[in-house]
Amino acid sequence: MDIKPIRTEEDYDWALAEIAPYFDDIPEKGTPVADRFDVLADLISAYEAKNHPIEALSPVDLISIYMEETGLQQGDFALVVGSASRASEFLNRKRPLTLNAVQKIHEKWRLPASILIQPYHLDEDAGSQKVAAG
Numbered sequence: 001m002d003i004k005p006i007r008t009e010e011d012y013d014w015a016l017a018e019i020a021p022y023f024d025d026i027p028e029k030g031t032p033v034a035d036r037f038d039v040l041a042d043l044i045s046a047y048e049a050k051n052h053p054i055e056a057l058s059p060v061d062l063i064s065i066y067m068e069e070t071g072l073q074q075g076d077f078a079l080v081v082g083s084a085s086r087a088s089e090f091l092n093r094k095r096p097l098t099l100n101a102v103q104k105i106h107e108k109w110r111l112p113a114s115i116l117i118q119p120y121h122l123d124e125d126a127g128s129q130k131v132a133a134g
Helices: 009-024 032-051 059-070 074-081 084-091 099-109
Strands: 120-125 128-132
Touching: 009 032, 059 074, 059 084, 059 099, 074 084, 074 099
Parallel strands: none
Antiparallel strands: 120 128
């Protein structure tokens, strides 16, 4: 195999170029080509995790993105959490999600409870920030 460690952005670009054709023609499992694909994917994944980490979404970001991608409005969220004012407080980070709200969101929209319960910053006053403890 002509594979090398990924230490620089140039190495990373090389690895991406090498793996790209496999997405058009998926190699058959158990073949040397499939092994090469797996090794490249693992190397790329390790390099990205170290050099290009993706920050986890906050519960509010997850809800907002889900609503945007599915065409839902704040009124739809209000139906899930029980009131328009509560929906506004949650989405504007004025109030932390309650356990009851997390359960309803998970049940109705199937969003992962493991993300919905994560702590996140609240926007209270311009001078202070609190953390919501999910």
